[in-house]
Amino acid sequence: MIGENVTMKAYYHLPGLFEFYDFYKEFLSLWQNHREFFYDWCEIGSIYGAPADALWGGGRVGFGDANATKVAQLLREYNISARLTFSNSKLRKEHLSDYVCNKLCEIFEENGQTTETSDVQEVQNNTGAVKSSRAQNGVIIHSDLLLDYLKEKYPSLYFVSSTTKVLTDFKDLEAEVIRDDFKFVVPDFRLNKSFDKLGKLEQKYKDKLEFLCNECCYFGCTDRKACYENVSLKALGETEEDHICKAPNSKTGYRFSDAMKNPGFISLDDIQNVYMPMGFSQFKIEGRSLGSAIVLEFLLYYMVKPEYQLRVREEMYLDSSLDLF
Template sequence: MQKPFTITFSKAPKNACIHTDKTAYYHLPGLFEFYELYRIFLPLFREHREYFYDWCEIGSIYGAPADCLWGGGRVGYGDCDPEDVRELMDEYGISARLTFSNSLLCEEHLADKRCNELCRLFEKNGKAENGVIVHSDLLLDYLKKQYPGFYFVSSTTKVLTDFEELVKETDREDFRYVVPDFRLNKAWDKWETLTQSQRDKVEFLCNECCSFGCKDRRKCYETVSRKNLGEDCPEHECTASDVMGGYRFSKAMTNPGFIGINDIKETYLPMGFSHFKIEGRSLGSALVLEFLLYYMTKPEYQLHVREAVYLDNMLDLF
């Protein structure tokens, strides 16, 4: 049974200020789903760096192909050729992360041919080290033995709302990064207690739209895990009062856990936090582009980026 949680916000640290020598690393969604978008965006990011904030970089792009047995957080939609994906990431020196966050894996699932083939392909050394986002310790132990070339990320699907549990997770040597539940995002008094080495491992989920008071988040993730395992189970029915209308970025911005660019520049970076995850694997490339514009692109150049992407007929606007 999931423990009830209570989160109390404190005021942001008074000494927060802009430190221009700090860099924010964004971890972007849709490694397989949005290949065509990144095929256009990444050259822009490299060749027209003046379009983008100089205080941010791309830390990784994460995702899993459609119907991936080890998948968990969201049902995969990408059907792009993994070889093409890997080549694109290698070309631009960007870390690729496989999202293998299924929480219900058993021993017999570890032999899955497709998932192991993906690991063999992406473990190969390129210009950037690749990683795996995991929930299951069973899978983690298997991957550490079979594919030691990966680094590992503790998934937000663990729903770590208890701060002490989160601290223990950051202290695990298995993980390079840990993604806490978004409801801890503004618990400033707690974040200030971490050492710098612990802060270096925290990766905040910025733009979650889920109801802040939701008590069924773990059940929702478990339903996705069951579906990826091929189980015949009912859809999870969200009971939040504001569930109608699906994901809206404008709605996410009103969430108490939302992290905007001013929060990143003026509070998180000065506090020594550098890693920020952007949600959006199942939302469509047009909306993901809006995330790239908001979080990475200077306002005066956002139209330039939109035009470059929209004029490519591969972008799915519907």
């Protein structure tokens, strides 16, 4: 049986914090009330995203419009870490005072853990009863300028080094993962299968690596960094031009079936039988620029037992409050 000897947990980091608020409101209810639907070896490590008007946004142009306070409170209710995707690579000093992004940091710091401990821990209240503490919230970040600013102003947030840095040289990844600034580091997906080098890392560094599982970008792409920089400039209002992708099949858009053929793709079997036995536990699912229907397919594939996938799909699609697209 797949993964029968695996005793550790896998933590998934899911897309669409602001983009799919209504979707997660229903999905997290299933997650909490019907854990028998889901693999018992997996957990939700975080949900990440950014609203459409976030100046510090990067990676993908945000289109989320959910109310930030409602979003923060929803994840606080389920003790799940929220991550702000502030991976803009083109920020300058004058951008640090942006009201919207600072306000977002205030809201998520207020609604998250205020001590540097594990994401979710058990604490005793005054009566001696055990209850769960809040999950610590974080920021996915590219710019060291922004990192220094946030460390000083919002010390209760943790930081994730963004895959938008496009660190394709393993030595650069090693240098990044040893930095104390980052709780997690997301490697470029081209390094996902560098097992000979990954396997030699100390466990404390393996614990920090968060692998991007379902990237559809062309494995041989040489324009990935330029694409991210274009998104950053658009967020700052400094360009209206889109980056023109020259990769094969770029005109077809994202397809999960194509992502599965990518040499960097990490399958469910890979997670259970390769990565977890090697000591890796953090896995990121991309998709905040996609529709909620395809995000559901990602969650079904990676988290839901086969015999319950139709049940979960029905629960989500037949919910009258949702309009999956």
